[in-house]
Amino acid sequence: MTDAHNPKMDAHPAGNTEKDPSDWVSGDDAMTGAQASYLKTLSEEMDAPDAFEEGLTKAEASRRIDELKGRQKSNA
Template identity: 45%
Template sequence: MKAPGGDSSAEKDSSQWVTGDEPMTGPQASYLETLAHQAGEEPPTELTKAQAHDEIERLQGSDANPAGDPSKQERPTTEWVTGEEPMTGPQASYLETLAQKAGEEPPKDLTKSQASRAIDDLQTRAQ
């Protein structure tokens, strides 16, 4: 996955990935579900890691979530109804992956909203 606003020249084409034919990961499936729902689409199932990556890229780059449509805009984490619940398993898994890339220890015992903000922060540092 590309970092928002950035293009990595070091990023391999997903068709060249050694593990690209393996089933998509839990975090990929979770993120795809979120993006698909935001786009008003059914979330894809049974994709490979490479296919999931490509689908995430498509959904991130689509006009499915236009900034001018308030019903499709992301709500600030401070306004989440379930934001004070413990972070989800996919959030914890993704935080662990990002922290590893950034050479840091993954944060523990976060709420959903704290985990979302930590993911945003780590995505910029894990490039």
Template identity: 50%
Template sequence: MTEQNPDKDVDDWVTGEEPATGPQLSYLRTLAREAGEDVPEDLTKARASQMIDRLQGKSPRTAGREDGGDQAS
């Protein structure tokens, strides 16, 4: 099994200039709505990932969480 590096610079992604994926856009819209921001229409995978990282820091659900995920109750 190949181990992936989640910290790889998005500018080095082979597919970074492809359009953002459906799951990226869905999650991004949720975070943007919580932050009172808009999601640009023509996001690439790389830029969507960067925006997700930035907005996770603003979200009350994910701010301060290393993994950015929801805590189980």
């Protein structure tokens, strides 16, 4: 067996899972069904109906979801 480096064992792995939505290759694609559903639910829960809009891009939907989740935490 070799002593190859195992990134799963790193205490602080490289952070490539968090990427700014404006840097996404597919950020200009239409939001996914899951994003639409989640954004709609959050917008209703937070009494922010203007946050949900048909025709958003993946990046726009992600930013709005993050904003609403931030509000949710501050209201908790």
